[in-house]
Every structure is written in C-alpha cells, then in structure tokens.
Amino acid sequence: MKDTMSMKDTMSSEEHRRQAEEEKGSIAFAVVTVSDTRTAETDRSGQLIRQMAEAAGHRVIHTRIVGDEPEQVAAALADFSDSGAQVIIFNGGTGVSRRDRTYDALSRALEKELPGFGEIFRMLSYAEVGAAAMLSRATAGTYRGCAVISVPGSTNAVKLAMEKLILPEIQHLAWEITR
Secondary structure, eight states: OHHHHHHHHTOOHHHHHHHHHHHHOSOEEEEEEEOSSOOTTTOHHHHHHHHHHHHTTOEEEEEEEEOSOHHHHHHHHHHHHTTTOSEEEEESOOSSSTTOOHHHHHHHHOSEEOHHHHHHHHHHHHHHHGGGGGGOOOEEEEETTEEEEEEOSSHHHHHHHIIIIIHHHHHHHHHHHHO
16 A cells, blocks of 8 residues: 555656546536626637537536626535536636626635646736736635636637646646545
8 A cells, every 4th residue: 555655646747647537537617707798698708618628528517607796706616516517617807907806706715726827827828918917816726626717708818728727737637636
C-alpha cells in the first residue's frame, strides 16, 4: 500500500492527466450565465461553452440564466452542485461595475480557491486586450466536490478560457477534487 501511495505522490502532471482521462472520461458540466439582459436566444457565451464542452466529448447537463444578483448566483451554485454536475461554469458578472457581483457571491462560497486560474486567465487576456485584463475578477475553486469556474461574459473571454485553461485540464481537475 505504501509503494502505491508513493507512486501516486511522484506522478507527473502528464501522468495525472492520463489517469484522470481514464477514470473520469466525459465530464458533466453545468453552465450559468449571469446577466440582466441575456435570454436563451441571445446567450452566445453560454452557447459557446456548451458547444466547446460537447465538441470535446463532455456533457452539459444543466444550463441557467440568472440575474446579476448574489442570491441567484448562490442558488444556482447550490442547485447544480447537488445535481450531478462535476464542473459549474459561470460566465458574466466578473467585472468591477456595481452590477458585477458574481465574484463576490462565489468567493464567499468556495471551499478552496484556485488562484492560478484567475492569474493565468488575466495573463492570457493581457495578450489580447492589454491592461484592461486587470479589470477581470475571473476565479475558480471547489464547492461540495465540484469545480467552480467563473469567467467574463464576452465570447472572446469564454473562448480563451475554454480553449487554453478549462478544456485542457478539466478531467485532471475533476479527478483531483474527488481523489
């Protein structure tokens, strides 16, 4: 038993990814769009998350559009964490305007924060939008055994996050949370 444990402890991240892929397979996503103006028809960022997740072989089991109200964000988080979703992606409400309160609601609930997500997202965003990247409060963490990721609502930001950060590591992240 000790040898097995020490082998797991010394696995490279590439080995972790391979093992996670084998054990986790398709990941169950929930997608929450935080907006006072989006509808199912106009929610391009939520639709893009769904399309990219499904194209990568994952399942989107829930979608919801909520107003930019902390109680609605918290309710979606609680509902989807108890519904079989392994990953809950929030898009929208990550800026600094008075109505942007997604970060505030989620940061109170996260059990473990993954500061590297926001840091790397802003670094990648800087290459695209310059200093305005510092206005994003994109974040990630864990809540009740789920990965929780919050990104800006723009389709460019969603595409960047999905392509460069979320999809390449989502099985590994889901595996780490549950092992």
